[in-house]
Amino acid sequence: MSDATRQVSTVDTGVEDRKTTIRLLIGLPLLCAVILGGWSIWRQTADLDDIEARQLAWGTILELTRQHIVLTLITTAVVLVTAIPAGILLTRGSFRRYSGFVTGFANAGQAAPVIGLIVLLAIWLGFNTRTAVLSLAIYGFLPVLRNTIVGLQQVDQTLVEAARGMGMSAVDVLRRVELPLAMPVIMAGVRTALVLVVGAAAFATFINAGGLGALITTGINLFRYSILVSGAVIIAVVALLVDWAGRVLEVLLTPKGTT
Amino acid sequence: MSTTTSGQPAPEKDSPTSAVSGAEIVFDNVVKTYPGQSTPAVDNLSLTVPAGKIVMFIGPSGCGKTTTLKMINRLHEPTSGTITIDGEDIRSKNATELRRTIGYVIQGGSLFPHMTVEENIALVPGLLKWDKKDIAARVEDLLELVGLDPSRYRNRYPKELSGGQQQRVGVARGLAADPPVLLMDEPFGAVDPITRQRLQDELMSIQEELQKTIVCVTHDIDEAIKLGDRILLLSEGAHVAQYDTPQEILSNPADEFVEDFVGSGSSLKQLSLSRVDELELQQPVIASVGDEGSAAAAAARAAGQKDVIVLDARRRPVGWYSLGEATRMSRLPQESHEDISVVDRRATINDALDSMLASSHGGVLVTGRRDEFLGVVTFTAVTEHIRSTSESSPS
Numbered sequence: 001m002s003d004a005t006r007q008v009s010t011v012d013t014g015v016e017d018r019k020t021t022i023r024l025l026i027g028l029p030l031l032c033a034v035i036l037g038g039w040s041i042w043r044q045t046a047d048l049d050d051i052e053a054r055q056l057a058w059g060t061i062l063e064l065t066r067q068h069i070v071l072t073l074i075t076t077a078v079v080l081v082t083a084i085p086a087g088i089l090l091t092r093g094s095f096r097r098y099s100g101f102v103t104g105f106a107n108a109g110q111a112a113p114v115i116g117l118i119v120l121l122a123i124w125l126g127f128n129t130r131t132a133v134l135s136l137a138i139y140g141f142l143p144v145l146r147n148t149i150v151g152l153q154q155v156d157q158t159l160v161e162a163a164r165g166m167g168m169s170a171v172d173v174l175r176r177v178e179l180p181l182a183m184p185v186i187m188a189g190v191r192t193a194l195v196l197v198v199g200a201a202a203f204a205t206f207i208n209a210g211g212l213g214a215l216i217t218t219g220i221n222l223f224r225y226s227i228l229v230s231g232a233v234i235i236a237v238v239a240l241l242v243d244w245a246g247r248v249l250e251v252l253l254t255p256k257g258t259t
Numbered sequence: 260m261s262t263t264t265s266g267q268p269a270p271e272k273d274s275p276t277s278a279v280s281g282a283e284i285v286f287d288n289v290v291k292t293y294p295g296q297s298t299p300a301v302d303n304l305s306l307t308v309p310a311g312k313i314v315m316f317i318g319p320s321g322c323g324k325t326t327t328l329k330m331i332n333r334l335h336e337p338t339s340g341t342i343t344i345d346g347e348d349i350r351s352k353n354a355t356e357l358r359r360t361i362g363y364v365i366q367g368g369s370l371f372p373h374m375t376v377e378e379n380i381a382l383v384p385g386l387l388k389w390d391k392k393d394i395a396a397r398v399e400d401l402l403e404l405v406g407l408d409p410s411r412y413r414n415r416y417p418k419e420l421s422g423g424q425q426q427r428v429g430v431a432r433g434l435a436a437d438p439p440v441l442l443m444d445e446p447f448g449a450v451d452p453i454t455r456q457r458l459q460d461e462l463m464s465i466q467e468e469l470q471k472t473i474v475c476v477t478h479d480i481d482e483a484i485k486l487g488d489r490i491l492l493l494s495e496g497a498h499v500a501q502y503d504t505p506q507e508i509l510s511n512p513a514d515e516f517v518e519d520f521v522g523s524g525s526s527l528k529q530l531s532l533s534r535v536d537e538l539e540l541q542q543p544v545i546a547s548v549g550d551e552g553s554a555a556a557a558a559a560r561a562a563g564q565k566d567v568i569v570l571d572a573r574r575r576p577v578g579w580y581s582l583g584e585a586t587r588m589s590r591l592p593q594e595s596h597e598d599i600s601v602v603d604r605r606a607t608i609n610d611a612l613d614s615m616l617a618s619s620h621g622g623v624l625v626t627g628r629r630d631e632f633l634g635v636v637t638f639t640a641v642t643e644h645i646r647s648t649s650e651s652s653p654s
Contacts, residue, residue: 158365159369159371161334161365162363162369163371164334165334165363165365165442166358166363166386167356167358167359167360167383167386168382168386169355177371180373181371255373256373256416257372257373257419258373
């Protein structure tokens with residue numbers, strides 16, 4: 001891996017060294033437990049008014065969190081089934097020449113403010129979860145696409161030629177050599193996308209698509225900072241946990257023998 | 260083809276000792292022009308690679324030797340002309356199927372890092388849909404063949420192997436489906452000289468057994484002389500400068516280009532033509548693992564020797580001590596703390612000289628099949644040999 005990461009150092013693929021990964025795998029859940037524990041104690045002991053008590057009811061919080069996570073997962077699934085095949089395609093034969101163009105386009109998708117995108121698309125397509133998923137997917141598309149392309153490009157070409165020279169078909173080479181060897185880089189992109197999406201999903205509430213963003217907007221509208229801060233804290237914890245889950249997947253999917 | 264060349268095979272170097280399993284490869288007016296280039300990389304090459312022989316492709320970089328090699332397994336397609344293997348046009352079946360019948364060995368082994376040794380070797384048999392049991396047995400045989408203990412190495416990943424071991428696995432992988440033709444692209448370029456020498460020796464003993472048709476690209480003239488039954492020396496555009504046995508290329512270079520390429524030290528290069536087993540081996544008194552040190556030393560001294568050579572139960576050399584060292588040992592141990600200089604009997608005299616320079620005993624031990632001890636080559640024996648050959652061939 002060291003060669004590979006050095007080669008692509010101009011593009012930050014988010015691949016970390018093993019020690020950092022292990023430290024984060026243990027540290028992140030601990031940190032989340034501490035934050036959540038602290039918040040729960042505050043929630044149980046604080047003197048809350050009617051509005052606060054209703055908004056911060058355990059049932060409401062759990063439901064909003066569920067919506068938030070579902071939104072994130074559906075969006076990520078959409079990103080995976082579009083960006084990975086697109087990345088693969090853009091490293092094949094004559095499609096290679098379009099990779100700059102498509103990456104630039106995806107860059108624009110990420111650079112556009114999500115809040116603008118989500119509202120504009122909602123005016124056009126309707127205020128619902130589907131629109132939220134679409135705009136979040138546009139937002140999270142780039143890291144997965146870029147890392148898929150970079151991950152595949154950094155696979156040692158002599159290995160690819162060796163595989164072809166041994167009589168593997170193009171599909172075999174992709175499936176058994178290129179994708180496994182690109183997996184750490186691709187998964188780092190997936191993790192980046194997950195974290196981007198989980199944060200941006202807070203905006204879904206603006207177009208009636210649910211999620212923890214509701215706590216933040218309610219908090220602002222009703223001048224209840226306890227609700228606002230609670231929403232922010234819970235989103236942060238969910239983001240950290242999603243990042244952690246991404247790391248676990250990354251470790252599980254990185255083929256043995258390559259680290 | 261230039262007029263000075265002989266495209267036809269020269270007289271045989273030595274007759275095969277076991278059944279030839281290789282196939283003949285014939286190039287007929289093969290041209291390869293890369294798009295956007297005016298001069299062809301391979302310009303009208305006609306060539307016959309005889310079945311069961313090792314042919315070394317050598318020439319300056321950019322001469323088209325690798326392109327020529329890769330046209331055999333269709334990693335590069337000829338612009339015109341035909342290539343046949345065993346009389347069959349390689350374009351008669353699809354490239355993927357063709358490649359499964361041709362072994363391919365690349366510099367450094369090019370093992371897939373995410374697959375174990377076993378998975379790497381089993382790849383082509385797997386593509387050919389062999390039975391699982393047959394594949395496992397085949398992997399075991401091949402690891403034995405290249406001198407790696409299957410139980411120890413089968414489940415290792417490439418990064419857990421040394422460079423030489425990776426290259427051995429690379430050779431095993433190339434031979435996995437028992438292909439009649441083996442293509443090697445600078446196979447031993449990435450390992451240190453001593454390991455390279457061992458790998459070359461091993462390749463030769465494997466070839467003695469298997470009699471494949473091996474086409475091997477190299478940039479090392481000594482390697483070409485050592486391994487090749489025939490050497491194809493190419494100049495730019497893959498023009499055949501000379502295609503002949505190593506002896507002929509050394510003693511009768513076709514033109515100035517060949518002479519320059521082979522180098523001025525060609526009488527010394529003759530040392531790469533002679534094998535260690537052509538020399539007279541000394542047969543010293545030997546000791547076995549577990550013998551009493553002082554007794555072994557006394558026996559050696561009585562025979563007029565200055566050192567004690569220790570063999571294990573399978574007659575493999577495991578220790579080489581001075582009389583003093585041996586006397587101080589109560590029992591001769593199974594493992595020596597220092598490296599002992601050993602060459603295979605198929606090693607060239609050049610290799611033996613190299614190893615001697617690293618040895619503190621003024622000689623090297625010679626081993627045969629399965630590393631069994633055959634005798635000792637001394638520096639005196641080598642100089643004697645050089646003197647006798649230079650007297651017999653005035654140059």
